[in-house]
Amino acid sequence: MKMEDKIKKILADYRHAGREDLIPVLQMIQDQFDYLPEEAITELSKEFALPPSKIYSIATFYNQFRFTSKGKYHIKVCNGTACHIYGSEEILREIEKQLAINPGEKTNDGMFSLEAAPCIGACGLSPVVRINSDYYKNTTAGEIKEALQSYRNNEEQ
Numbered sequence: 001m002k003m004e005d006k007i008k009k010i011l012a013d014y015r016h017a018g019r020e021d022l023i024p025v026l027q028m029i030q031d032q033f034d035y036l037p038e039e040a041i042t043e044l045s046k047e048f049a050l051p052p053s054k055i056y057s058i059a060t061f062y063n064q065f066r067f068t069s070k071g072k073y074h075i076k077v078c079n080g081t082a083c084h085i086y087g088s089e090e091i092l093r094e095i096e097k098q099l100a101i102n103p104g105e106k107t108n109d110g111m112f113s114l115e116a117a118p119c120i121g122a123c124g125l126s127p128v129v130r131i132n133s134d135y136y137k138n139t140t141a142g143e144i145k146e147a148l149q150s151y152r153n154n155e156e157q
């Protein structure tokens with residue numbers, strides 16, 4: 001099924017949706033495509049009678065939405081309460097600095113994408129970062145910086 005048809009199928013269930021349905025619809029679209037494609041924002045804009053810029057700004061407020069497909073290495077920084085207390089913000093800033101991207105974005109070479117996620121269920125090991133299937137527990141900005149470098153080195157070999 002084409003992307004456009006998939007989006008229409010999701011929206012068909014929300015024919016008379018109110019604005020309170022916008023977040024659940026965004027979640028369904030992200031579940032389907034793994035990110036929020038521009039085409040979906042355009043369709044939502046018609047359906048909810050909101051300008052695309054408004055939809056982007058609402059979605060940006062909720063850290064879990066992505067506007068690009070995932071990179072080869074998808075980095076999930078837990079930003080739940082426990083991880084926040086133990087320094088997830090510093091880790092996130094370090095990754096943003098290293099990769100020059102913000103949460104919801106992907107590096108130009110397609111290698112890394114970044115997400116600031118709500119609790120990923122390992123609070124006793126906070127702060128926690130997940131890169132693809134690798135978990136970094138009780139981690140630090142320095143350890144993650146080294147990990148990014150080693151993913152890069154592996155690619156260059």
Ligand code: FES
Nearest residue numbers: 078080083122123
């Ligand atoms: S708050 Fe990070 S794993 Fe729960």
